[in-house]
Amino acid sequence: MIRFEHVGKRYDGGFEALQDLSFELEQGELAFLTGPSGAGKSTLLRLIALLERPSRGHIRVAEIDLSRLRRRHIPYLRRRIGMIFQDHRLLHDRTVFDNVALPLIINGIADHREIARRVRAALDKVGLLGRERYYPVTLSGGEQQRVGIARAVVTRPPILLADEPTGNLDPGLSGEIMQLFVEFNRVGVTTLIASHDLELVGRLGFRRIGLCDGRLDPDVAGGVRA
Structure with missing residues (x-):
């Protein structure tokens, strides 16, 4: 599903964010991208989404x-x-409903009943059904992150990428958010999550792809599948 072949990323000024990365994430797999701050995790995710080349x-x-x-x-x-x-x-000036509906509108869906059905289904999956008319500022940090997840899955994508989705949450909420990703993966969604929380990642037991200074970390077992 996702394959890197000797990938590097150099920024203006010569900084090498990623160097010679080769690995594969299979269809329907869930894996964690781990490493210290500055290791290149966010850059790697942005390359997959073509936010950068x-x-x-x-x-x-x-x-x-x-x-x-x-x-x-x-x-x-x-x-x-x-x-x-x-x-x-x-978008803090839009309701929860409007935030989650935005990708559907961008993708050209014009049927208001279909939009409403999909938005409610996505919010139900993340435990926020009934909060459609709330504004983000009235929600807790964990609830806001759940809205972000609902917005990401409302179009039913086959691939989910998450960049430190629990970085601002306490341990209890972090576990709940990670469990949502596990549930999406169980229905076949290929999932790659960047996280620095090695204790939480270790408890979940999925494969880790480790980065260190922009390279694959040879000390992280399971980092390469080519």
Whole structure:
């Protein structure tokens, strides 16, 4: 489903964020991307979503070679990917309903009944059904993160990417949020989660892909599947 082949990312000024990464994430797999701050976890996720392009190497997502994907086709790729950020990135002047409905509207769905049905279904999955008319500022941090997850899954993408989704939450809420990802993975969603919480990741028992200074960490078992 996701394959990196000798991928590197160099920024202006010469900084090497990622160096010679090769690994594969199989369809329907859940894996954690671990490593210290600055290891390159966020950069790696951004490359998969084509928010940035690699400086070298090849990335394949669902058999699509991203290095050959034309700009006009990028929106079609992103429809296959749900992206969840640590800081939620919710629109605070819009209701929960409007925030979750936004990807559907962007994807061209105009049937208001279909939008309402999908939004309610997504909110039900994250335990927020009934909060449609609330504004993000009235919700707790954990609830805001759940809204962000609902927004990411409302289009039913086959791939979920999450960048430190529990970074601002207490341990109890972190476990609840991670369990949501496990539940989505159980129905076949390929899931890659960046996290620095090694204790929580260890308890869940899924494969880890470790990064250290922009390279795969050889001390993290299961880091390479090529």
